[in-house]
C-alpha cells in the first residue's frame with residue numbers, strides 16, 4: 001500500500017493529508033526513482049562463496065522462497081566448471097527443478113561458450129558475464145587480463161540477440177591488489193560491455209570500500225561520459241558498512257536497479273576480508289521507508305532469509321533480518 005492509499009483508507013481530511021504528503025515527499029525532495037528493480041544475487045553470488053556445499057533441494061527451496069516474496073530478478077546459478085566451483089556443480093538440476101514463476105527472470109552466470117550452451121539448453125531467462133576494472137583482479141580471479149576476458153566472452157556477446165546478456169564490472173571502487181581504481185577505467189570497461197550487446201551493466205564494489213564520495217565521483221564520470229544510468233545497476237558489498245548509504249547516493253543519480261543478497265550472503269574469496277553483499281531485507285526496508293516500489297513483500301523475504309540462515313546455522317548479516325526475523329507475520 002502506498003501513502004495515497006493509506007491516507008484514503010484512513011479517511012483523513014485535507015489538513016492531515018497535507019501533513020502526510022509532506023512526509024511522503026521524500027521521493028520528490030531527493031529525486032529518487034519511484035520504482036526500483038532488485039536483482040537478488042544470493043543463490044549465486046551468495047552461496048558460491050559459502051564453504052559448506054549446500055544441498056540442491058535447499059538451493060531450490062531458497063530460489064522458490066525468493067520468487068514467492070515478489071522478487072522479479074533472481075540470479076539463480078552459475079554454469080561454471082564444477083572443478084573450479086564445486087558449489088555450483090548442480091546448476092542444471094537447480095534450473096530444471098525450480099518453480100518457474102511467470103514474469104520472474106532467472107539468470108545464470110556463464111563464463112564461456114560451454115556455460116552459455118548449457119544455460120540456454122535449460123531455458124535461462126538471461127545470462128551474465130563477469131569482468132573487472134582491474135587486470136590484477138581478473139588475473140587472480142579468472143586467470144586472464146580484462147582484455148582477454150572480453151575475448152572469452154565473444155560467444156556470449158554474439159548470442160545477445162537470442163538472450164539478454166548482463167555485464168558485471170568488479171572492483172569499481174577499489175581493488176584488493178591495485179588499490180584505488182579510476183572512474184575513467186570503470187567507464188571504459190562499462191562502455192565496452194554495452195558496445196558488445198549487454199543490456200545492463202552492474203557496477204560492483206566487490207570489496208566494499210566505497211563511500212558516498214567515491215560512488216558519486218564514479219556516477220558523475222558515467223554521466224559525463226554519456227552512459228545511460230537507466231541501464232546501470234549498482235552492486236555494493238557492506239564490508240565497511242557503507243552499502244545502504246552508497247545505494248541511496250546512486251538512487252539520487254537516477255539508478256533504479258540494485259543488486260542485493262538475501263541475508264547478506266556471500267563475500268569474495270579473492271578479496272581478503274571482504275564481507276557479504278548488502279542484504280536484500282535491508283535494501284527493501286530502506287526503499288519501503290522512502291515510498292519506493294519494489295514489488296517485494298518484506299515478510300516473505302524475511303522468511304526466505306530465515307530459511308537459508310537456519311540451514312547455514314547462522315544469524316543473517318542483515319540488521320532488518322535480525323530485528324524482525326523472529327517475529328511472526330501476525
Ligand SMILES: [Zn+2]
Nearest residue numbers: 045235266277
Ligand atoms: Zn557481490
